[in-house]
Amino acid sequence: MSARLSFTHDMEELHADLIQMGALAEQAIGDALIAIKTQDVTLARQIIDGDDKVDAMEKRIEQRCLTILARHQPLAGDLRMVGAALKIITDLERISDSATDIAELVTQLAGQRYIKPLVDIPRMAETAIRMVHDAIDAFTRREVELARDVCLRDDVVDDAFSRVMFDLIRLLRSMPEAANQAVDLLLVAKYLERIADHATNIAEWAIYLVNGQHPQDKDIHHMVEQTEGN
Secondary structure, three states: OOHHHHHHHHHHHHHHHHHHHHHHHHHHHHHHHHHHHHOOOHHHHHHHHHHHHHHHHHHHHOOOOHHHHHHHHHOOOHHHHHHHHHHHHHHHHHHHHHHHHHHHHHHHOOOOOOOOOOHHHHHHHHHHHHHHHHHHHHHHHHHHHHHHHHHHHHHHHEEEEEEHHHHHHHHHHOOOHHHHHHHHHHHHHHHHHHHHHHHHHHHHHHHHHHOOOOOOOOOHHHHHHHHHHH
């Protein structure tokens, strides 16, 4: 196989691995939503057990990226792709961790009658799931407008988190005995907010992949500039 064909093959494999890891993280959030709504402990434990697959994918993609850098020494856009991939796998791994944290809370809440109907939490989860899906889509397809739309949706999740927090605080004034459950539900909402933040990070890297601008990270810019100047 020629050097060019080998490079193309490696980049295609990287692309496929990113999609697979994104799908695993997205499924974990979707399953976590079902588990919290139905108090399904069996599903929650499956989410917890499945986190190892995402961790393994992170290591696999990281190794693939390092191999591409060492073997092919990519330039410009290809270098941005590899560098950004190294960044977003961290966000995907943390998304999976947050889904796992929610699953662990499900096991604690099992059998308890919820102190209030779950309204904002499922909405947060549904928005976060869509954000993760669209962020990965924007990254793999290099769609800047979709990435920007994902970033805008982060405010929707932040607003929902504020509503959950204030609702639970108000409930505790009349139901202090429900403090433990209120804290658990607040943590669920906080993990969903973090998932949305990580989806936003991925979307920002999608924008960087296309136009080379990401104000929150200077290191990769410097790496690309040095390479392009050689």
